[in-house]
Amino acid sequence: MRLQILLSAAEPVIDSLTWTIVMVGVGIVFLSLILVYLFFRYVLTFIMNFRLKSFARKRGIDPAEVVTAKKMHSGEVNAAIAMALYSYMSELHDVESGVITIKRVSKNYSPWSSKLYNMKNL
Numbered sequence: 876m877r878l879q880i881l882l883s884a885a886e887p888v889i890d891s892l893t894w895t896i897v898m899v900g901v902g903i904v905f906l907s908l909i910l911v912y913l914f915f916r917y918v919l920t921f922i923m924n925f926r927l928k929s930f931a932r933k934r935g936i937d938p939a940e941v942v943t944a945k946k947m948h949s950g951e952v953n954a955a956i957a958m959a960l961y962s963y964m965s966e967l968h969d970v971e972s973g974v975i976t977i978k979r980v981s982k983n984y985s986p987w988s989s990k991l992y993n994m995k996n997l
Contacts, residue, residue, distance in 0.1 A: 931937070
């Protein structure tokens with residue numbers, strides 16, 4: 876009886892702690908997703924542009940003339956590359972008729988289905 880009273884008194888505390896833990900967990904997940912998005916969207920683009928410009932300086936090319944990472948491929952170029960890969964991959968497979976032919980072969984004797992081997996010799 877006393878245990879039941881203690882559990883009923885602790886129930887609202889457990890509920891508020893549960894919701895706090897759930898909200899903190901969901902917040903951490905969304906915060907990490909936002910950070911990953913920002914990293915891939917801006918930091919990697921910045922690193923690629925920096926490497927392209929430093930490579931151009933080493934080769935003696937004006938860094939202003941270098942194509943940046945954002946301007947490398949337009950949508951049309953990406954579509955052309957995708958179509959070329961699709962047509963190449965579809966040519967790798969053989970074209971088959973889809974007709975299956977089954978030849979029935981009849982054998983009169985088969986030791987696997989012989990009744991002689993299924994009988995016990997007494």
